[in-house]
Amino acid sequence: MFDIIIKGARVINGTGNAWFWGDIAIKDGEIKQIGKMHQKAKRIFDVAELVVCPGFIDMHSHSDMNILINPRALNKIMQGVTTEVTGNCGISPAPVDETTIDQLKASLGGDANEVDWNWRSLSEYYNQVKNNGLLVNIAPLVGQGTIRIAAMGFAYRPPRTEEMSEMKRLLQQAMAEGAFGFSTGLIYPPGSFTETEELIELAKGLKEYDGLYASHIRGESSTLIDAVKEAIKIGKEAKVKVEISHHKACGKRNWGKVKQTLRLIETARNEGIDVTCDQYPYTASSTGLSACLPPWVHEGGVEKLLERLEDPSMRIKIRHDIDEKDNWDNMVMESGWDNIVVASINSEANKYLEGKTLARVAQIQEKNPFDTLFDLLLQEKGDVSIVIFDINEDDLRLVMSHPTMMVGSDGSSLPSSSPEGKPHPRNYGTYPRVLGKYVREEKVLTLEEAIRKMTSFPAQKLGIKNRGLLEEEYRADIVVFDPATVSDNATYEEPHHFPEGIKYVFVNGEVIVAKGEYTGRTPGEVLRK
Numbered sequence: 001m002f003d004i005i006i007k008g009a010r011v012i013n014g015t016g017n018a019w020f021w022g023d024i025a026i027k028d029g030e031i032k033q034i035g036k037m038h039q040k041a042k043r044i045f046d047v048a049e050l051v052v053c054p055g056f057i058d059m060h061s062h063s064d065m066n067i068l069i070n071p072r073a074l075n076k077i078m079q080g081v082t083t084e085v086t087g088n089c090g091i092s093p094a095p096v097d098e099t100t101i102d103q104l105k106a107s108l109g110g111d112a113n114e115v116d117w118n119w120r121s122l123s124e125y126y127n128q129v130k131n132n133g134l135l136v137n138i139a140p141l142v143g144q145g146t147i148r149i150a151a152m153g154f155a156y157r158p159p160r161t162e163e164m165s166e167m168k169r170l171l172q173q174a175m176a177e178g179a180f181g182f183s184t185g186l187i188y189p190p191g192s193f194t195e196t197e198e199l200i201e202l203a204k205g206l207k208e209y210d211g212l213y214a215s216h217i218r219g220e221s222s223t224l225i226d227a228v229k230e231a232i233k234i235g236k237e238a239k240v241k242v243e244i245s246h247h248k249a250c251g252k253r254n255w256g257k258v259k260q261t262l263r264l265i266e267t268a269r270n271e272g273i274d275v276t277c278d279q280y281p282y283t284a285s286s287t288g289l290s291a292c293l294p295p296w297v298h299e300g301g302v303e304k305l306l307e308r309l310e311d312p313s314m315r316i317k318i319r320h321d322i323d324e325k326d327n328w329d330n331m332v333m334e335s336g337w338d339n340i341v342v343a344s345i346n347s348e349a350n351k352y353l354e355g356k357t358l359a360r361v362a363q364i365q366e367k368n369p370f371d372t373l374f375d376l377l378l379q380e381k382g383d384v385s386i387v388i389f390d391i392n393e394d395d396l397r398l399v400m401s402h403p404t405m406m407v408g409s410d411g412s413s414l415p416s417s418s419p420e421g422k423p424h425p426r427n428y429g430t431y432p433r434v435l436g437k438y439v440r441e442e443k444v445l446t447l448e449e450a451i452r453k454m455t456s457f458p459a460q461k462l463g464i465k466n467r468g469l470l471e472e473e474y475r476a477d478i479v480v481f482d483p484a485t486v487s488d489n490a491t492y493e494e495p496h497h498f499p500e501g502i503k504y505v506f507v508n509g510e511v512i513v514a515k516g517e518y519t520g521r522t523p524g525e526v527l528r529k
């Protein structure tokens with residue numbers, strides 16, 4: 001007798017192979033049998049005409065702190081996500097060092113300060129998360145930025161010998177605790193202070209664990225091509241596998257460069273370097289407003305950054321670098337004030353600016369845009385998120401259809417009870433948008449290929465051996481959706497909307513979404529490599 005049988009579905013098993021008719025039997029959290037069957041089960045889900053496929057593995061998530069703060073956030077499961085890869089873009093909530101903990105917290109901003117930081121290691125952090133109850137599985141990466149902050153704060157220089165060995169020790173500990181690899185955010189401090197050689201040295205520590213090097217590369221605009229080369233170089237010299245995060249070319253004059261970067265990836269793969277990339281299906285990106293400032297302004301952490309913004313002579317220097325220099329990921333120069341939108345703001349006084357471009361804010365406040373930027377960062381202690389309209393639709397389609405691309409939302413779990421601000425719609429719509437807009441409507445991908453990019457491909461890259469496919473003995477992470485209606489409902493103006501067409505979601509054999517509604521269960525696990 002099985003626990004569950006999902007009956008009469010079109011099975012897309014995650015390999016990329018064409019669908020077939022079949023039933024799926026689940027017992028003790030595992031898929032026990034696939035095919036036509038007549039046995040009994042405690043529960044039968046008759047899903048005739050719907051597609052059943054493996055649960056989606058979100059290759060690029062920022063839910064790290066949010067899964068502790070909002071453990072019942074629904075925006076990921078409503079899309080069919082059953083596993084989130086956390087610790088991306090160089091930042092994870094651990095390891096934590098006593099002497100630099102305040103700098104780490106300040107750099108994480110707002111919500112991070114609402115919780116008691118009584119963990120120090122990655123495993124202590126995830127034990128706490130697990131105790132709170134998890135909706136989905138978590139596959140953690142450890143952040144290179146977090147490791148570097150623990151070892152040397154926000155120092156803008158190469159590490160001393162003892163600092164380098166401390167970083168290696170912290171990475172080794174995180175890997176031994178089950179991390180799937182480490183990530184970098186090379187436009188964010190202290191990743192932006194880190195030279196290539198230091199990253200190669202650290203990445204060598206991944207090898208014995210077959211860990212992943214995932215990178216928000218050093219530039220996605222004028223320096224995009226060099227930045228992809230750097231990521232490949234790190235993979236080549238440290239002999240580790242590489243994931244280029246949220247791959248794209250930002251800013252109009254850089255559009256089209258993804259043709260070259262995809263060729264670089266192909267060439268590297270031909271040479272035996274395992275490089276792949278991920279992508280979210282939108283033509284706007286999102287980050288923190290402070291990323292509009294040149295790297296040197298971040299030296300010493302948030303407190304020092306705010307001091308610099310107070311200083312009129314520094315303002316002139318910063319303004320000069322934003323106006324003139326393109327040797328860093330200069331978002332204002334590449335995209336312009338009228339393409340950068342204030343997404344979320346903490347203070348009540350400035351909430352009215354959400355959804356407005358920086359150009360518009362400057363107009364309202366009757367200031368020049370530079371002072372608008374500097375003042376807003378000062379008022380909000382550096383913690384403002386933005387959405388930037390900076391990606392080309394043809395580039396997006398080209399990257400999406402490339403065989404080395406997998407899907408990752410770059411979003412985080414968000415509280416459903418009191419939705420705030422205008423966060424990027426990718427938080428709510430990534431997976432249904434690929435399936436609806438890009439598979440059904442525009443036919444950029446076949447349904448089977450899209451599902452491969454959401455399931456077995458990320459599982460393979462991470463080294464998760466028993467998820468990502470509908471196979472006997474695999475964990476029962478499963479999504480049932482309607483291919484005729486699946487679509488995203490979140491927009492830039494109104495992001496807080498769940499998608500359509502995702503009917504059932506199972507995590508570890510438990511049904512957490514039934515007929516589109518959350519069932520109240522918390523079957524998620526913390527996965528360890």
Ligand SMILES: [Zn+2]
Nearest residue numbers: 089216245246
């Ligand atoms: Zn990133």
